[in-house]
Amino acid sequence: MINLALLKQRGLRLLNGRKSYKDLSDKQWTLSPGQSLISPPAIYLPGELDKVTGVPIETTYANELQRIQGGITQHAATTAYRLSDVQIHRGYIYKGAMKFPLTTTKESWFNQSETEYISEAALACTFCGNLYFGHWMTDDVILNLAARELATAIRTDQKLSPNQIEYSHLFEINSTPVNHAKFKELIIIEDYGQNQFKRERYQYIRAKLKQLYSPSVRPGVMLLRGKSGIQRYLLNEDEIAEFLRNQGFTIIDPENTPAREIVRQTLGAKIIVGVEGSQLANGLFTVAEDGVILTLQPPYRFNNVYKGRSDCLGIQYAFVVGKQVDSGFEISIENLTKTLDKINSRRV
Numbered sequence: 406m407i408n409l410a411l412l413k414q415r416g417l418r419l420l421n422g423r424k425s426y427k428d429l430s431d432k433q434w435t436l437s438p439g440q441s442l443i444s445p446p447a448i449y450l451p452g453e454l455d456k457v458t459g460v461p462i463e464t465t466y467a468n469e470l471q472r473i474q475g476g477i478t479q480h481a482a483t484t485a486y487r488l489s490d491v492q493i494h495r496g497y498i499y500k501g502a503m504k505f506p507l508t509t510t511k512e513s514w515f516n517q518s519e520t521e522y523i524s525e526a527a528l529a530c531t532f533c534g535n536l537y538f539g540h541w542m543t544d545d546v547i548l549n550l551a552a553r554e555l556a557t558a559i560r561t562d563q564k565l566s567p568n569q570i571e572y573s574h575l576f577e578i579n580s581t582p583v584n585h586a587k588f589k590e591l592i593i594i595e596d597y598g599q600n601q602f603k604r605e606r607y608q609y610i611r612a613k614l615k616q617l618y619s620p621s622v623r624p625g626v627m628l629l630r631g632k633s634g635i636q637r638y639l640l641n642e643d644e645i646a647e648f649l650r651n652q653g654f655t656i657i658d659p660e661n662t663p664a665r666e667i668v669r670q671t672l673g674a675k676i677i678v679g680v681e682g683s684q685l686a687n688g689l690f691t692v693a694e695d696g697v698i699l700t701l702q703p704p705y706r707f708n709n710v711y712k713g714r715s716d717c718l719g720i721q722y723a724f725v726v727g728k729q730v731d732s733g734f735e736i737s738i739e740n741l742t743k744t745l746d747k748i749n750s751r752r753v
Contacts, residue, residue, distance in 0.1 A: 424502040426593050430486035437602030439482040444716045446475035448723035450743055456726040459705040472712040481598030491591040496561045507532050507561050521586040527552035528593050529580040530560035539683030543714055548596050549578045550606045555592050559583050571664035576610055599717035607718050611690045620673025625654040628679040628687055637703045638733030639680050648738050659684045681708055697721040697748050703734040723748055
């Protein structure tokens with residue numbers, strides 16, 4: 406059967422131009438207002454910024470500077486938009502001239518599954534959350550907590566990894582996977598801001614994990630990245646891991662460690678350290694209340710997305726910028742040591 410929603414969207418787009426869910430919503434309301442908050446500066450050594458040679462395409466150097474320098478930061482409101490008579494088909498939401506992608510897979514002109522009919526639902530997944538584990542942990546899990554309070558929480562039918570499934574059980578969250586469905590009403594939540602509502606949901610997840618184990622006193626945990634995901638290959642990762650192990654840190658390979666065991670070994674850690682990337686999300690909800698997220702940054706991909714999340718949780722954020730080498734980057738153990746000393750000096 407032809408995907409009529411896609412056909413209609415293409416036709417109406419030619420007649421009326423592209424439309425967004427904001428344009429076509431019949432109701433919108435604020436779940437949490439925006440806030441202006443004071444953000445503390447990141448912890449880093451003098452001269453670190455001189456090593457930066459590039460940032461990811463989704464940000465700018467000016468934006469990264471603003472993140473790490475701190476000061477007054479404006480956090481967006483969390484807003485809900487209700488749409489009537491909406492369809493979802495293989496990761497794309499359609500209504501009239503609107504197309505809202507939740508996947509990188511190509512649109513399909515044909516329906517290969519039966520259509521579900523759902524009266525009221527709230528979207529509990531995001532484009533980035535379907536693409537990256539880190540965004541699934543920090544965006545989709547948290548969005549689920551808001552969505553389920555409004556209607557049936559739904560997501561695409563993209564297959565979850567074993568650790569995503571286990572984390573879902575640990576967090577006690579659930580959402581209905583859908584491939585092809587029609588909704589009488591669908592709520593889409595804009596949940597970008599690190600506002601008070603976001604903090605409350607972060608804290609809810611942290612509290613859930615503390616119910617599983619008693620936090621232990623450990624100096625820190627290194628979460629290995631290896632060669633997975635977008636290329637940020639730390640060539641001397643093994644050397645860094647051995648150095649930190651000698652400092653009393655626990656070393657974890659998240660790809661080969663069950664979620665429950667990651668929680669047990671990271672809960673209460675004073676410092677979570679690792680290459681900037683998705684694997685660090687494994688420690689965001691388990692780091693100590695006065696803890697630190699320490700990112701090891703490729704100079705060619707300077708990115709501090711964890712700064713806003715750390716600020717929202719009230720924990721500190723630090724970074725070390727590496728040196729680019731042939732197929733990746735290296736981190737100076739001397740600079741790492743000095744950064745750890747700087748972190749620890751603030752605890753005195």
